Amino acid sequence: MRTWFRHDLRTAPVAAELGISAHGLRKRLARVEELLGRALPAGPSARYDLHHALRVHTGSASV
Structure with a gap:
């Protein structure tokens, strides 16, 4: 995903x-x-949530 x-x-x-x-x-x-129960290309909401989840998980401002 990164x-x-x-x-x-x-x-x-x-x-x-x-x-x-x-x-x-x-x-x-x-x-x-x-796994997420969400469509990634359908709209920015799922991508936005995933992007921020990765940032939290890695503890980094960049994904």
Whole structure:
């Protein structure tokens, strides 16, 4: 998720950095949505909440 945020939610650069296919990345994002019970691309609310949760979890201002 940190990589996804770092690349402004763009699939291709995230998949390239992680060394996986774009399809594989989308499957992982779908799993995150399933775990959260929220749709990430549907609106900014879930992304905003996840971004701040990662900040709290890492104790860092940057994700």
